Amino acid sequence: MTYQHIGKDFTPPDIFGKVTGKAKYAEDFTADGMCYARLLVSPMPHARVKKLDLKAALAMDGVFGVLTADNLPPVEAPNGGILTNEPVFIGDPILAVAAVDEKTAEDAISRIDIELEPLPFTVNPTDSLRPAGPNAREEGNIYAGSPPQVGELHWRQDEVERFLAGGQPSAEAPIEWQYGDLEASFDNAAVILTESFVTTGYAHMSMEPRSVMSYWENGKCFVYGSTQSQSFIIPFLAPMVGVAPENLVYVSEYCGGGFGSKIFPYPIMALPAHFAKKLGRPVMLRITREEEYYIGSARVGFQGWIKAGFAADGRVSAVDLYIVQDLGPKRAGGDASSAGGAVSILYQPEALRLRSVPVLTNTTPRGAQRGPGQNQIAAIFEPMMDKAAQELGLDRVAIRRINAPDSNAKLNADQGPVTSAHMAEALDLGAKRWNWAEKAKRSGRRKGSKVTGIGIGQGYHAAGTSGFDGLVRITPDGKIHLHSGVGNLGTYSYASTTRAAAEALKCDWSQCEIVHGRSAAHLPWSSYQAGSVTIFTHTRANHVAALDAVAKLKEVAAAALGGQAGDYDIDGQRVFHRNRASRALSYGEAAAKAIEMGGKYSGDEVPEDIHDVTKRAVAGIAGTGLVGVAKDSLPMRGTVPGFAIGFVEIELDVETGKHEIIDYLAVGECGTVVHPLGLANQLRGGGVWGFGMATTERHVYDPQNGLPANVGFYQCKPPTYLDVPSNMDWAAADIPDPDNPVGARGIGEPAMGCAVAAVMCALSDALGGHLFNRTPVTPDVILSHIAGLPPTSGPLAINTF
Amino acid sequence: MNVKLNRRRFIKGVIASGIAAGTIGHGNAAAGGARPAEAVDRLLSLNINGRTRRVDVLPQETLAHTLRYKLGLTGTKLGCNRGECGACTVLIDDVPHYACSMLTHNARGKTVLTVEGLQQADGTLHPVQQAFVDELAPQCGFCTPGQIMATVGLLRVNPKPTREQARHSLSGNLCRCGAYDHYLNAVMRASGQAT
Numbered sequence: 001m002t003y004q005h006i007g008k009d010f011t012p013p014d015i016f017g018k019v020t021g022k023a024k025y026a027e028d029f030t031a032d033g034m035c036y037a038r039l040l041v042s043p044m045p046h047a048r049v050k051k052l053d054l055k056a057a058l059a060m061d062g063v064f065g066v067l068t069a070d071n072l073p074p075v076e077a078p079n080g081g082i083l084t085n086e087p088v089f090i091g092d093p094i095l096a097v098a099a100v101d102e103k104t105a106e107d108a109i110s111r112i113d114i115e116l117e118p119l120p121f122t123v124n125p126t127d128s129l130r131p132a133g134p135n136a137r138e139e140g141n142i143y144a145g146s147p148p149q150v151g152e153l154h155w156r157q158d159e160v161e162r163f164l165a166g167g168q169p170s171a172e173a174p175i176e177w178q179y180g181d182l183e184a185s186f187d188n189a190a191v192i193l194t195e196s197f198v199t200t201g202y203a204h205m206s207m208e209p210r211s212v213m214s215y216w217e218n219g220k221c222f223v224y225g226s227t228q229s230q231s232f233i234i235p236f237l238a239p240m241v242g243v244a245p246e247n248l249v250y251v252s253e254y255c256g257g258g259f260g261s262k263i264f265p266y267p268i269m270a271l272p273a274h275f276a277k278k279l280g281r282p283v284m285l286r287i288t289r290e291e292e293y294y295i296g297s298a299r300v301g302f303q304g305w306i307k308a309g310f311a312a313d314g315r316v317s318a319v320d321l322y323i324v325q326d327l328g329p330k331r332a333g334g335d336a337s338s339a340g341g342a343v344s345i346l347y348q349p350e351a352l353r354l355r356s357v358p359v360l361t362n363t364t365p366r367g368a369q370r371g372p373g374q375n376q377i378a379a380i381f382e383p384m385m386d387k388a389a390q391e392l393g394l395d396r397v398a399i400r401r402i403n404a405p406d407s408n409a410k411l412n413a414d415q416g417p418v419t420s421a422h423m424a425e426a427l428d429l430g431a432k433r434w435n436w437a438e439k440a441k442r443s444g445r446r447k448g449s450k451v452t453g454i455g456i457g458q459g460y461h462a463a464g465t466s467g468f469d470g471l472v473r474i475t476p477d478g479k480i481h482l483h484s485g486v487g488n489l490g491t492y493s494y495a496s497t498t499r500a501a502a503e504a505l506k507c508d509w510s511q512c513e514i515v516h517g518r519s520a521a522h523l524p525w526s527s528y529q530a531g532s533v534t535i536f537t538h539t540r541a542n543h544v545a546a547l548d549a550v551a552k553l554k555e556v557a558a559a560a561l562g563g564q565a566g567d568y569d570i571d572g573q574r575v576f577h578r579n580r581a582s583r584a585l586s587y588g589e590a591a592a593k594a595i596e597m598g599g600k601y602s603g604d605e606v607p608e609d610i611h612d613v614t615k616r617a618v619a620g621i622a623g624t625g626l627v628g629v630a631k632d633s634l635p636m637r638g639t640v641p642g643f644a645i646g647f648v649e650i651e652l653d654v655e656t657g658k659h660e661i662i663d664y665l666a667v668g669e670c671g672t673v674v675h676p677l678g679l680a681n682q683l684r685g686g687g688v689w690g691f692g693m694a695t696t697e698r699h700v701y702d703p704q705n706g707l708p709a710n711v712g713f714y715q716c717k718p719p720t721y722l723d724v725p726s727n728m729d730w731a732a733a734d735i736p737d738p739d740n741p742v743g744a745r746g747i748g749e750p751a752m753g754c755a756v757a758a759v760m761c762a763l764s765d766a767l768g769g770h771l772f773n774r775t776p777v778t779p780d781v782i783l784s785h786i787a788g789l790p791p792t793s794g795p796l797a798i799n800t801f
Numbered sequence: 802m803n804v805k806l807n808r809r810r811f812i813k814g815v816i817a818s819g820i821a822a823g824t825i826g827h828g829n830a831a832a833g834g835a836r837p838a839e840a841v842d843r844l845l846s847l848n849i850n851g852r853t854r855r856v857d858v859l860p861q862e863t864l865a866h867t868l869r870y871k872l873g874l875t876g877t878k879l880g881c882n883r884g885e886c887g888a889c890t891v892l893i894d895d896v897p898h899y900a901c902s903m904l905t906h907n908a909r910g911k912t913v914l915t916v917e918g919l920q921q922a923d924g925t926l927h928p929v930q931q932a933f934v935d936e937l938a939p940q941c942g943f944c945t946p947g948q949i950m951a952t953v954g955l956l957r958v959n960p961k962p963t964r965e966q967a968r969h970s971l972s973g974n975l976c977r978c979g980a981y982d983h984y985l986n987a988v989m990r991a992s993g994q995a996t
């Protein structure tokens with residue numbers, strides 16, 4: 001298929017703000033009379049506020065007020081409240097002070113007399129599961145059930161010891177699903193591998209701390225925030241700040257990174273709005289890097305056990321997976337099921353069982369982080385594929401190809417279908433481009449103290465959904481306004497998805513203007529910007545809106561020039577009669593005629609099935625042009641899979657335990673390439689995230705006091721320029737998906753999963769196939785293994801080292 | 802905060818004090834509000850982006866604070882405010898500095914160049930900015946002003962760096978989005994070495 005816009009690079013308009021410094025992130029806004037809030041956060045991992053005396057603080061010059069949990073609507077545990085009287089982690093916000101400046105607010109905080117009663121706490125899920133283990137919350141220590149709620153679960157001591165020793169877990173797991181005959185499928189296996197593993201949680205550490213500014217004006221609440229999503233935020237944030245959705249003005253034109261931590265509005269986002277209402281003036285809450293560590297979310301940790309069976313031909317026959325999840329103290333926890341889902345699709349086992357125990361701990365709250373669950377299990381399962389290949393005498397690419405999902409693949413407990421899948425083609429493409437056959441020969445090659453490791457890894461995430469709205473508008477000046485409710489999270493998908501509308505309208509890109517970033521700009525209802533869904537979901541929504549505009553252009557032309565709508569066609573920003581080319585209207589002329597005709601043509605009437613957010617957006621632009629608006633109800637015949645494959649070469653120094661990544665290639669299997677440079681940046685950026693997860697990033701807590709040891713960038717260790725190769729190659733299978741009008745599927749999350757897996761495999765490869773079964777693999781872990789010493793940390797140690 | 806002291810609280814306090822040293826208040830001048838009684842005002846003349854700017858500066862005020870909250874130059878970002886990320890990078894006499902870790906008073910008599918000072922008056926982008934656009938270098942863009950200023954600083958002393966030299970020169974600028982490869986492509990393009 002030849003496209004005018006799809007598959008071509010373009011310059012997204014927001015990039016000029018990014019390179020000139022004109023881009024305004026939440027903290028860059030000011031408003032007349034704005035005051036500044038600071039937080040008092042918990043110094044204890046679990047406590048109860050016993051006494052609070054605010055008098056001295058409130059008496060200070062320049063202090064405007066204090067907000068506590070008692071001033072805010074109550075929140076049911078374990079949902080995150082804005083402020084709390086029972087903090088459940090160090091850094092949990094207890095109260096806020098607003099003052100003329102931050103220093104005065106901080107001085108006021110130092111004068112608050114607060115007494116906290118310490119409560120039991122835990123930073124290790126398996127400690128909490130012990131017979132008399134501490135509960136992270138007064139209400140209990142697990143979060144499970146349907147619907148999930150806080151409950152209490154403690155194992156017998158022997159069950160805990162058995163699990164920690166790597167034995168087959170027998171203890172109760174509140175979450176369980178299965179398909180196929182597990183026993184029979186293991187009986188058919190030629191090789192069975194049994195491993196215990198741990199993947200440590202770690203902070204998102206988005207570059208922009210999540211500052212927020214709010215004020216009220218004429219009954220409307222204005223919030224300047226930082227979120228991945230835009231329109232999707234409105235119906236969730238409105239009740240949090242206590243306003244009707246139509247009276248919430250939400251601005252998030254730029255978001256300095258989210259990676260899953262800013263999909264939805266987060267509790268602290270609502271604080272300035274409540275404070276501003278109380279004080280009658282704008283409030284800015286600027287978040288520090290340390291506070292961002294506390295409230296900026298983190299990946300769910302896994303302590304687990306896995307048994308995998310492989311048939312003699314290399315097929316994965318059965319997988320039994322048991323995962324204790326470290327959820328932090330609040331609501332979280334789909335990671336384990338997602339891990340099971342990823343195994344089910346990537347390897348197509350005949351039978352699979354997932355059991356999971358979601359445990360609460362007094363560490364920072366967790367949430368979705370780039371490939372939540374899928375990427376933890378990629379780090380563990382892919383090296384096991386290598387081990388099975390070794391035992392079966394198979395090449396490592398070959399064993400993945402044998403199991404590669406195609407368009408008949410099935411996944412999850414219900415063994416549902418996919419829209420399409422082409423992993424065999426993607427593996428072939430990657431192996432050829434990376435010259436696998438030659439490079440694989442370098443495995444274990446020794447140069448002084450350095451050993452070469454070669455790795456391949458695969459990543460998966462569901463990558464698309466449906467049912468959202470598109471909105472386009474043609475104005476009498478001939479401009480085509482592409483209204484995008486998609487958030488600006490750094491992927492440029494708010495812009496690249498509108499290219500599908502331009503494609504259907506057969507118009508010049510120079511005639512298009514993208515409208516986005518502020519709810520007041522009349523933006524349609526959008527999906528969340530997460531889960532790799534946007535490119536699939538919103539190329540569809542833009543496509544159907546553009547088709548609606550095209551149909552209206554033809555009807556308007558027929559009304560103006562005679563004949564039937566079906567007699568007309570479009571091209572070059574004109575709608576013209578197929579047989580009499582002189583009968584034509586420019587898009588601008590058709591827009592003027594649409595305004596004259598009114599009704600559905602000018603947006604004065606709207607389809608019933610579109611979302612209220614879209615209806616309000618259309619009402620705001622009605623009468624200004626020809627309006628194309630529609631809900632996406634195109635067929636979607638299964639899960640939309642996004643896949644990626646990483647190839648990596650490392651040199652591991654066996655004297656220092658450090659490694660260097662020499663070469664990296666990421667291959668996307670994500671349907672049609674919509675925006676090549678954007679895809680390249682996601683594949684490479686995902687790679688960098690994978691490198692960090694594999695080898696440097698982790699939570700570290702002091703088990704004695706529950707203190708976090710790494711609240712800054714320096715200690716959290718996200719990769720720097722020097723931790724990644726100076727060239728990172730990419731490629732894409734570029735095979736269209738039939739359920740997307742331009743063939744696209746998403747990629748953001750698998751782009752990371754394949755990289756963490758590839759590095760884990762390369763480390764293992766450099767050391768003769770040893771499975772580390774943990775992330776991150778730090779130099780001390782490597783050195784202990786090389787020296788034949790026991791691991792430096794306890795069995796399945798998580799958060800504590 | 803006068804929390805009843807116990808051992809845990811004490812340890813926390815010791816740890817937090819190191820962090821507090823890097824934390825600044827902001828907003829008094831921008832908000833037009835009252836000043837803390839102990840503040841000592843100093844009227845400074847600063848050379849910023851080729852213009853002389855007169856500004857009230859407290860003795861403990863960092864350059865990032867002055868730029869962002871007193872002069873409205875919010876292109877200089879604060880990712881950490883403690884010298885860990887480079888989001889606040891500006892050029893002082895052509896040399897990249899972390900503006901969060903430099904007192905404004907120390908910028909007296911020096912030239913300060915921020916990301917806002919690169920574009921020409923007619924809107925033409927600086928070659929480094931243009932290269933960053935052409936390579937679709939930024940993702941979320943929050944680290945971008947710092948990456949650009951570090952690049953401009955590098956090219957002033959080394960107009961044709963190798964990729965390896967560029968990587969080392971920019972290594973004080975974190976990018977959580979992991980756009981490093983695209984940033985390096987942009988450096989090579991800006992220095993006329995695009996392949």
Ligand code: FES
Nearest residue numbers: 880882886887901
């Ligand atoms: S904000 Fe200055 S180094 Fe991070």
Ligand code: FES
Nearest residue numbers: 940941976977978
């Ligand atoms: S582009 Fe997002 S932190 Fe660098």
